[in-house]
Amino acid sequence: MTGHDRQACQGILVTGGSGFVGKSLLKRLDEEPVWTPRALVRQQPESRLPGVDYRLFTELSDIDRATGYFEGVDTVIHLASRVHVMQETAADPLAEFRRVNVEGTLGLARAAVEAGVRRFVFVSSVKVNGETTDGRPPFDADEAPAPLDPYGISKHEAEEALRHLAAQTSLEVVIVRPVLVYGPGVKANFRSMMSWLNKGVPLPFGAIHNKRSLVSVDNLVDLLVACINHPAAANQTFLASDGEDLSTTELLRRLGTALGKPAKLLPVPAALIKGGAKMVGLGSLSQRLCGSLQVDISKTRELLGWTPPLGVDQALRATAVNFLKEQH
Known part of the structure; x- marks a missing residue:
């Protein structure tokens, strides 16, 4: 499809286009000729998708309709945010989270309203619901929020601000709360787990009987695309997962299978792991x-009417194949 042909397609503005989810979303939008994707990024990406219009920005709260970011845009998918910081340096973390995740989001949404954007898809977080479902049923999309940390609180406040804006304007707001996202190119703890398994390191997680929801990046992207035009999505909140929950033990075993390196798991009781982790200041990791x-x-x-297109094992294989490729 030529650039001229793309002009007649539906304009989609993606913030956070250089992030883990953003890159996968833009790739999907670029592959399907019905979209004209535009990405807001803080710096130009090393590799650019041919059909994506990349635009630089500094502060989301400073964006207004006059900047031209919204020209031809029907839907905004807002991924950019301040996420959990391992080594926090801000004197007031909650104030910094609010500045980016609440004020920035609301500033972007107001500019979208002024520009005539129809729908605003906000990628929030399961942390709005809370931190754990130990001793209770799984979280439901419409139950009372109970965020605990600054990140979750800021995401909840951003959701509330968007709902208020939608009630006052014609903007349709869709809120999606993902759980832990994994997939090809994943970093942080998930990548560390693959590294340990690939090296054959014995791990003390052979007797963990918890249950955790995960979502592959491809499944999350598919849901976000479904939220662009589905009439029933307007002004709703959705939770996102693969639809199959795993214990840590199950996850490591199936990830080891995907890597071709059977997991070496020692049956250490969870209580011992939690106690030891708390003593060395890693209580949140043990949780x-x-x-x-x-x-x-x-x-x-x-x-x-949405079903996750990828099963867990299929998604884990894709993640493992990419990880192994990066090792060479």
Whole structure:
């Protein structure tokens, strides 16, 4: 499809286009000729997709309709945010999260309204629901939020601000709360797990009986694309997952299979792991490894008629293949 032909397609503006999810989303939009994708990025990417219009920005809250970012745009998919910081340097972390995630989001949405944008898809976080489902049912999309950390609080406040804006204007707001996102190119703890497994390191996670929801980046992207035009998505909140919950033990075993390196797991009781981690200041990490965090995506399935296109094992294989390729 030529650039001229693209002009007649639906304009989609993606913020955070250079991030993990953003790159996958832009690739999907670029591959399908019905979209004209535009990406807001803080710096030009090393590799550019041919059909994507990349635009630089500094502060989301400073964007207005006069900048031209919204020209021809029907839908905004807002991924850019301040995420969890391992080594926090801000004197007031919550104020910094609010500046970016609340004020920045609202400034962008107001400019979108002024420019006549129809729909605003906001990628929030399961942390709006809370930190754990230990001793309770899976989180539901419409239950009362209970965020605990500055990131979750800022995302909740951004959701509330967007709902208020939608009630006052013609803007349709769609909120998507993903759980942990993984896939080809994933970093942080998930990549560390693959590295340990690939090296054959024995891990003390052979007796963890928790349940955690995950979502592959391809499944999340597919859901975001479904939210662009689905009439039932307007002014709704959805949870995103693969639809199959795993214990840490199950995840490591299946990830080891995907890597071709059977996991060497020692049956250390979860209570011992939690106690040891707390002593060395890693209590939050042990909660992610040993605690449960499940979401119920039945609303997402029923209201949108959406089913995760990739099964967990298929998504883990794609993640492992990419990881192994990067090792050479």
